[in-house]
Amino acid sequence: MATIKDIAKEANVSISTVSRVLNNDETLTVMEETRERILAIAKKLNYTPKRRNQNNNQPESVSIGxxxxxxxxxxxNDPYFLSIREGxxxxxxxxxxxxxxxxxxxxSSKDYSFDQLDGIITVGNVDLDDLKKVYNQNTNIVFVNNDPDPTTYDAVICDLxxxxxxxxxxxxHLGHKKIGFIGGVEYKQKFNDEKMLDKRESSEEIRRKTYEAIMNKNGLLDEKNIYIGSWTTASGYQMMKNAIEKGNIPTAFFVASDPMAIGALRALHESSIKVPEEVSVVSIDDIDMAGFVSPPLTTVKIYSEQMGRSAVNLLQERIEGRTIPLKVVVPTKLIVRDSCGGNQ
Incomplete structure (x- = not known):
């Protein structure tokens, strides 16, 4: 009997691409020629989706969402989640x-059907109660970048x-005391909302909370130096512009993500503020672009692709029978470049 692997080999594409074409995944971007070739090969090989073995209720092949x-x-706008998905x-x-x-x-899609899936991986802050309403077959759920119930479900996180x-x-360590913060708002997302932006719930943003706690502990917290917008390059640019226009700018900024930091660097450059001589900038992610902006960005590297890969490994173990929930904390690494002056 033909398998998705057989189709992928003949079509010269990945197994996941074949799977998503055969399941009419509307989020997949693929050339129509490739889509038609996959469907034609599946028909030629008489491919039939595998279902659970009715005698022992074990999956003949593993299928996840x-x-x-x-x-x-x-x-x-932010390759972080893209990298997790690709992993x-x-x-x-x-x-x-x-x-x-x-x-x-x-x-806009309301197709939340998980029929016949052996498990799912959830990436981001999705509401757990809502998720259980649409997937209650088992506890084969792995959360990435979120850990809503460590007593029941697996999770893959980095320690923000x-x-x-x-x-x-x-x-x-570099001698800064007046440090500003640029970040975004974290949201818990619900299913089936007609007006998503109105019904999503804000939740604690750990980067801002940690910044505030440390600055407060050292008697340095000034809320006028905190700027909160969206997680985009354009927003980072505008927030830094606001800080510059306010005057008496901090000597350093902790920016919550690389895309925002790249926008912030642009705003500083336009105002002829030298980085790192006058203002240092450090962020989190280490996306590919971080090493190529001017000056190259000092950032904490998150191994986001590995987070996605680890989630698959955990889910496979769950499907194979492990019942004890596990948490994988993927390590991070400070990458020192020119935007903070620490390597000079």
Whole structure:
């Protein structure tokens, strides 16, 4: 009997691409010629989707789904979630796991069907109670970048509190005391909302909280130096412009993500403020662009692709029978470049 792996080999595409084409995944961007070739090969090979063995209720092949907090626009603006998703897809291909469906909670689609799936990976801050309403077959759920119930479900996270503490300690080490913060708002996303932006719930943003706690502990907190917007380059640019226009600008900024930091650097350059001589900038992510902006950005590297790969490994173990929930904390690393002057 033909498998998705057979189709992928003949079509010269990945297993996840074949899976998503055969399942009419509307979030997949693929050339129509490729889509038609996959469908034609599936027909030629008489491919039939595998279902559970009715005698022992064990899956003949593993088929999973992914629930994404991020929209495609979010992935374009901030490659962090894109990298996690790509890690999931690559590891599914390595493991021979069918990635049957990708659902974006914040899209216009209302197709939240998870029938016949052996488990799901949830990326981002999706409401757990809502998720259980649409997937209650089992506890084969792995959360990435979120850990809503560690007593029941697996999770893959990075320690943002530790990242933030490392940034603040590094800036203190460089002699900075007047440190500003540029960040965004964290939201918990619900399913089936007609007006998503009105019904999503704000939740604690750990980077800002850690910054405030450390500055307050050192008697340095000034809320006028905190700027909160959206997680985009344009927003980072505008928030830094606001800080410059206010005057008496901090000597350093902790920026919550690389895309925002790149926008902030642009605003500083336009105002002829030298980085790092007059203002230092440090952020979190280490996206590909971080090393190519001017000056190259000092940032804490998050191994986001590995987070996606680890989620697949955990979910496979769950499907194979592990019942004890596990948490994987992927390490981070401070990458010192020119934007803070620490390597000079």
């Amino acid at each position: 992914v629930v994404m907090w991020a929209t495609q626009e979010d992935e374009f 999931i897809e690559k590891q599914c291909s390595v493991k021979g796991i069918e990635l049957s469906k990708i659902i974006r909670v914040r899209s 509190k530790e990242c933030s503490e490392e940034i603040m300690n590094y800036l203190f």
